[in-house]
Amino acid sequence: MKQKVTLKQIAKELDVSISTVSKALKDSVEISLDTRQKVKAFAKLYNYKPNNIALSLKNRKTKTIGVIIPEIVHHFFTTVIGGVEKVANEKGYNVIICSSNNSFDKEVINMEMLASGSADGFILSVAKETQLKKDYHHIQETMNQGMPVVMFDRIIDEIVCDKVIIDDTKGAQMATNHLLSLGCRRIAILTTVDYISVGKLRTNGYLNALRSYDIVHDDSLILKIEDIDHCEEEIEEFLKDKDIDAVFAVNELFAVNAIKVLRNSGKNVPEEVRVVGFTDGILAKHFIPSLTVISQHGEEMGERAATILIDKLEGSDDLTEEYKTVIIDTSLVERQSTKK
Amino acid sequence: MKQKVTLKQIAKELDVSISTVSKALKDSVEISLDTRQKVKAFAKLYNYKPNNIALSLKNRKTKTIGVIIPEIVHHFFTTVIGGVEKVANEKGYNVIICSSNNSFDKEVINMEMLASGSADGFILSVAKETQLKKDYHHIQETMNQGMPVVMFDRIIDEIVCDKVIIDDTKGAQMATNHLLSLGCRRIAILTTVDYISVGKLRTNGYLNALRSYDIVHDDSLILKIEDIDHCEEEIEEFLKDKDIDAVFAVNELFAVNAIKVLRNSGKNVPEEVRVVGFTDGILAKHFIPSLTVISQHGEEMGERAATILIDKLEGSDDLTEEYKTVIIDTSLVERQSTKK
DNA sequence: TATCCACACGCAAACGTTTTCGTAGCGAAT
DNA sequence: ATTCGCTACGAAAACGTTTGCGTGTGGATA
Structure with missing residues (x-):
């Protein structure tokens, strides 16, 4: 188990100075062709690689x-x-x-x-x-x-x-507009609590879109999910008997769970309720039905x-x-x- | 934009040597209580943090x-x-x-x-x-x-x-056994080409399980998928008009696509065809139907x-x-x- | 023979630490 | 007055590099 070879060792073996080795490896004209070749051959043989740590220290960057x-x-x-x-x-x-x-x-x-x-x-x-x-x-x-x-x-x-x-706001707006343009008017939003910056922005986008269609938003259609690990329960409770024709979810998981809940309550997606999500991930691509989403690239x-x-x-x-x-x-x- | 403070700088400011500073920060008894406190106060004030790179170099470990x-x-x-x-x-x-x-x-x-x-x-x-x-x-x-x-x-x-x-073999065997124990007898496997070690092992596990039930495996039920990006087409082609009652897929994606294809051809999962996958990922949990899988922990x-x-x-x-x-x-x- | 100039190479500092060893200073004991 | 022993600190090496500069050797020139 040989240790990593250093300039010093090469120098010692070849009976030259450390600086000579260093320069030789860099093909410096200061060093004779002969020595250069010798050093390089030796270095290759022993698989010399400069030590990154030492370089970092010297160069003050990593x-x-x-x-x-x-x-x-x-x-x-x-x-x-x-x-x-x-x-x-x-x-x-x-x-x-x-x-x-x-x-x-x-x-x-x-x-x-x-x-x-x-x-x-x-x-x-x-x-x-x-x-x-x-x-x-x-x-x-x-x-x-x-x-x-x-x-x-x-x-x-x-x-x-x-x-x-x-532009989370714009993205959410785009999503909501898409639903609106399809004729949906009672659009629920599944979002996060407000201190999550992106959640809040997406909620704003949703509200903007409604406003641009002169629709007064209905607070009972807004769910701010606290605990993502138990979102399914929250969503189920929220969606129960709600009269909606679309859902905008601020992430994939909310969207998928919404579809699940809707389906269980006998509503088909997309026929009866349309769903748009955020984030173009694995679920969006492979879920059935596959998800219309805002891709964040x-x-x-x-x-x-x-x-x-x-x-x-x-x-x-x-x-x-x-x-x-x-x-x-x-x-x-x-x-x-x-x-x- | 002040730069990071070093031992040397602290030493200079306090008019002591570098070693004194170093020792003081480590609460060495060599250094008088007075000096120790002075150094530590100064270090805290300037938010001194030892430079990892230098330490790595010195200790020869990172x-x-x-x-x-x-x-x-x-x-x-x-x-x-x-x-x-x-x-x-x-x-x-x-x-x-x-x-x-x-x-x-x-x-x-x-x-x-x-x-x-x-x-x-x-x-x-x-x-x-x-x-x-x-x-x-x-x-x-x-x-x-x-x-x-x-x-x-x-x-x-x-x-x-x-x-x-x-134990990929054992895992695959467990999966296949599960299907067998449910009464399935014509079990297709969606696996990878053989040079993928885990794919091959899982294929072996599948074969073992069949053997333990005295079932002669049917090569026409084995699909070795080459290009994962176009697996859906391959699976569709493969599954077309195939008389099977179960599918074992060596990963989530194959499983999901199999279900998709089956459903499109009018076969219900799990009622008519059972499916087991490998890897307990997002798809397995959230797909509908959710996937029975071998979890790899x-x-x-x-x-x-x-x-x-x-x-x-x-x-x-x-x-x-x-x-x-x-x-x-x-x-x-x-x-x-x-x-x- | 003395001077000069390349050439080829070595020295040493620097990066920021830690740690071993040495030592100045000082009070106390002999 | 000398020595001892302690306290409190400093010098220096080491980790592995790079690089500016100094220098010895040799041949060529005057």
Whole structure:
């Protein structure tokens, strides 16, 4: 079990100095062709690879970007990560992924851990608890230390940094409009509690759409789900005997459960009740009926976020004080759940 | 935008030596109480955090474990990662996740990248291409450099290392037995091509189960799907006019598509055809009918893998030459797709 | 023969830590 | 007055790199 070979060892074997080895490997003209070849042959033989840690220390950068997300077992977030990985790898960056599990404390710990040398910058979607607590000191601090942060999806308005989001309001509006254009008039919405930023925005979009059709919204058609793990019960209770012709759900799971409940109560989707969801995930594609949804283009979000971050990391330090908010287009993916 | 504060800076400010600061922060008795307090106050004020990179370099370990998986947008793998993260964080380890995207080259690149200083050990599920190519030099090499590797799920028999797997054969057998015990006799299997290790094993399990019931298997009931992206077409073609009373699918997607195709051809699941899948993911839980599946207990796999790896990392270097293969129990989760 | 210039290479600092060992200063004991 | 022993601290090496600069060797030139 031979250990990793270092410059020092190569130098010793070949009876030259460390610097000579280093330069030879870089094909420096300072070193004679002869020596260069010898060193390179030796290095290849022993499978020399420069030690990243040492390089990081020397260069004061790690070529690593830290991604912190609320949940790892979550289709949307993993697609975003896919996008991040893609451009990161193209540009020679590593990606460290940590999940906060929606816990504020874990988010702080992860962030501080990565901030103290492991990553050059962050791509972040904040935990539910953080949004609730409104304590953002960890984010502020890492930014103060000069590390760029790009937030996506679950962002924080009060923090000034680069952001990549979708227009949740507009997306929800698009979804609701679609239902309205199909003739639906009694549209229920299954959404989250208000402190979830995206939930609130989507609710707003729903209300906007109704307003644009001069429909007065009916509070009894709005369900704000608290506990996603027991959403089915909540939805069942809510939908019972409700006179509706459509449902807009702010995520896949709500949509699927709505369909389930509706079907159990004898209502067919899409014939009697149309359903639109949010997030184009596995369920949306494979459920029967397949779901009409607003797609968030997660991979593109990841790509954009990574691009912005890397640009900032490699940019000329100075004019970095400009922050932009990129809004990714959403699109309506029509499937069976709203077909005539 | 103040930069991160280092020992050196604190030392300078307080007009003491670097070593004094370091010791003071560690509450060394060598340092007077007075100085200790002064240093600590200063450090807290400036939010001093030791630089991980420097520590890694000094200690020759990174306290980071590298996870390489074939796909990041994949429910099973993310649950495994969840498990890994859980125990890693408990034990003060960081987790770097890289996806190989089922590409051999990317697997090699990621592995070498992480091996050169970024991680102390690996948790690995190999890419499809790697299994096909049978080129394992990168894994061998990192092991030769003294870095422990734990493989899970998609493992390589030829490589001697710790492994965490399920008994795919047994799981498939359990699934098939379940169908047999319900009275099904013409059971089709939707599986993968043979070079996918888990696919082959599951196929074997299916055959074993049939054999134990003295049923001669019928090759025309076996479909080895090549291209997962177009599995629906393949399944449709395969299932057309086939006289069967059950389907065993080696993953969720195949199962769901089978149900879809069956339903389109007028056959009801579970009434006329029973279906069992593999992997207890989102689709299995929420599809209608919900899927009876073999659960692989991904989180537990991750936890076990991480535990083994960390034990090896912190173990007394010497007796590390023992490798174990942990077999995680599978379980049958009965749902609607096989209900009477 | 003395001077000069390439050439080819080595020295040393730096990145931020930790830790071993050395030592200045000082009060007390002989 | 000398030595001892303690307290409180500093110097330096080490981890593995990169790189600016210094330098010895040799041949060519004057």
